[in-house]
Amino acid sequence: MSAAEETPIATQARDWHVRQLAGLTPAEAGALRDWLDASAAHAAAFAQVEALWSDLGWDETLNAQALDRAAARERRAVRGGGGLRSWLRAVLRPRRLLAAGGAGLLAAALALAVFFTLPGDPLVTAPGAGRTQVYHTAIGEIREVELADGSRVTLGGRTAIRVDFGRDARAVRLVAGGDALFEVARDESRPFTVQAGTLSATVLGTVFEVNRSSGTTAVGVVEGRVRVQGQGGGDAVLQAGDRIVAEAGAPWQREQMQPDQAARWMQTRLAYRDMPLSDIVADVNRYHAGGVRLGSADLGALRVTSSFRIDQLETALSGIALSHGLELVRTGDGGFVIRRPGPAE
Amino acid sequence: MKAELERLYAQHSAALGQALRWRFGDGPPDPDDAIQIAFEKYIELGAAARVERPRAFLFAMARNWMIDELRKMGVRQRHAERQKTDPLLARVEERTAENVLSSKERFSRLNAAIRALPERQRTLIVMSRIEELSYRQIAQETGLSQAGISREIARALTALQAALATDGEE
Numbered sequence: 322m323s324a325a326e327e328t329p330i331a332t333q334a335r336d337w338h339v340r341q342l343a344g345l346t347p348a349e350a351g352a353l354r355d356w357l358d359a360s361a362a363h364a365a366a367f368a369q370v371e372a373l374w375s376d377l378g379w380d381e382t383l384n385a386q387a388l389d390r391a392a393a394r395e396r397r398a399v400r401g402g403g404g405l406r407s408w409l410r411a412v413l414r415p416r417r418l419l420a421a422g423g424a425g426l427l428a429a430a431l432a433l434a435v436f437f438t439l440p441g442d443p444l445v446t447a448p449g450a451g452r453t454q455v456y457h458t459a460i461g462e463i464r465e466v467e468l469a470d471g472s473r474v475t476l477g478g479r480t481a482i483r484v485d486f487g488r489d490a491r492a493v494r495l496v497a498g499g500d501a502l503f504e505v506a507r508d509e510s511r512p513f514t515v516q517a518g519t520l521s522a523t524v525l526g527t528v529f530e531v532n533r534s535s536g537t538t539a540v541g542v543v544e545g546r547v548r549v550q551g552q553g554g555g556d557a558v559l560q561a562g563d564r565i566v567a568e569a570g571a572p573w574q575r576e577q578m579q580p581d582q583a584a585r586w587m588q589t590r591l592a593y594r595d596m597p598l599s600d601i602v603a604d605v606n607r608y609h610a611g612g613v614r615l616g617s618a619d620l621g622a623l624r625v626t627s628s629f630r631i632d633q634l635e636t637a638l639s640g641i642a643l644s645h646g647l648e649l650v651r652t653g654d655g656g657f658v659i660r661r662p663g664p665a666e
Numbered sequence: 667m668k669a670e671l672e673r674l675y676a677q678h679s680a681a682l683g684q685a686l687r688w689r690f691g692d693g694p695p696d697p698d699d700a701i702q703i704a705f706e707k708y709i710e711l712g713a714a715a716r717v718e719r720p721r722a723f724l725f726a727m728a729r730n731w732m733i734d735e736l737r738k739m740g741v742r743q744r745h746a747e748r749q750k751t752d753p754l755l756a757r758v759e760e761r762t763a764e765n766v767l768s769s770k771e772r773f774s775r776l777n778a779a780i781r782a783l784p785e786r787q788r789t790l791i792v793m794s795r796i797e798e799l800s801y802r803q804i805a806q807e808t809g810l811s812q813a814g815i816s817r818e819i820a821r822a823l824t825a826l827q828a829a830l831a832t833d834g835e836e
């Protein structure tokens with residue numbers, strides 16, 4: 322074999338590679354093995370193509386294109402119907418909000434997410450007016466409550482809602498900053514209204530969300546129809562995919578809702594870069610009932626970089642412990658201790 | 667940095683999850699774990715300063731982690747036949763985020779060559795390499811024959827190898 326610039330071996334190696342992508346029959350696989358065994362140059366050329374192929378997996382342009390293709394498929398799915406519903410299910414799945422009720426429940430329920438980031442009015446506990454209930458959570462606490470009509474509400478950290486159920490109306494008001502996701506039982510005779518900031522949203526159909534943050538309130542409809550009214554007299558009926566953003570003193574903005582905009586807080590994620598372990602432990606203890614303790618106080622000074630979701634707490638803690646040569650021990654009460662490994666046993 | 671990460675996460679996690687689920691299903695391994703690992707790697711590497719398109723990079727890390735996990739679990743899905751036919755070929759993707767970054771020069775040269783490929787060849791590589799579709803699936807989506815797909819990918823690889831060989835003295 323004469324040594325050309327671009328050897329036939331390189332060409333053969335590429336041919337084998339693309340044939341292998343197509344799937345080799347046992348006979349072909351045998352032939353490939355023979356070819357590889359025939360010379361070290363064959364094996365080297367083949368390894369080179371394989372390494373290139375492997376590297377392509379990291380290329381940003383190719384990965385970006387794959388993501389764009391995935392996004393295009395998602396858009397098609399949304400347009401094709403059912404996409405929003407499956408998206409919603411995906412968003413809610415981690416909390417098993419709808420899973421418990423099954424598909425029938427989804428059809429008969431609405432999910433409503435209300436996002437606050439500002440501390441709101443001071444929490445006023447309602448006087449003993451029978452039907453009025455106040456629910457609130459501490460910082461970082463996530464809690465699910467069931468309302469009298471069968472609706473369920475998941476409250477994010479530092480959230481307070483006031484619920485007034487009457488004979489012909491169901492009214493919910495967010496009275497302090499925070500986040501809440503409502504899964505509302507359908508009851509045609511008693512419309513369900515959520516008041517958030519300057520907007521109130523009344524359920525006409527099925528699924529929608531409300532966001533509020535520093536002076537801005539938004540309502541987006543996932544499924545069905547929702548009537549939105551503003552203090553300034555605005556009034557609109559939103560369809561699936563519609564979203565209205567209201568800012569104080571400005572006209573409403575109408576936009577299309579992106580599927581990834583809702584209920585993000587439910588996946589509360591903590592991220593730390595080079596922070597003392599003691600800070601992380603303090604944050605985690607707002608979320609984790611059992612609590613996390615340090616075996617000795619000096620461990621608190623260790624610098625840690627990590628990012629995790631609350632429901633991945635244990636994995637994250639064991640990762641942190643591992644990377645510092647520490648060990649994570651479960652305590653009887655459901656808590657954790659991070660400590661230096663003791664002598665064996 | 668925390669704010670930057672939160673922004674990144676908010677922007678990209680849903681799209682990443684969707685792409686991973688489309689490719690791998692709901693798991694196990696859990697695509698959410700893959701995303702978490704990808705973000706952790708991203709932080710560890712201090713990658714923010716070095717990666718031009720974090721979303722694609724995070725996706726690559728998450729995807730490669732999924733593949734590693736599947737291999738560890740012995741659940742090989744689409745890799746199955748390929749790896750059964752020849753154990754020699756079972757070793758793939760030994761690359762990690764770390765050595766990808768350490769050989770950044772090679773990767774930027776490769777990236778330039780990839781961008782110079784004809785659109786069709788690039789799309790075929792995306793489908794085969796990134797999405798790991800079979801030739802049959804690719805043929806269905808593109809209308810090309812399987813032989814045509816082989817030919818186009820081989821041509822693309824020729825161009826990429828040439829680009830790596832000429833530009834880089836090594």
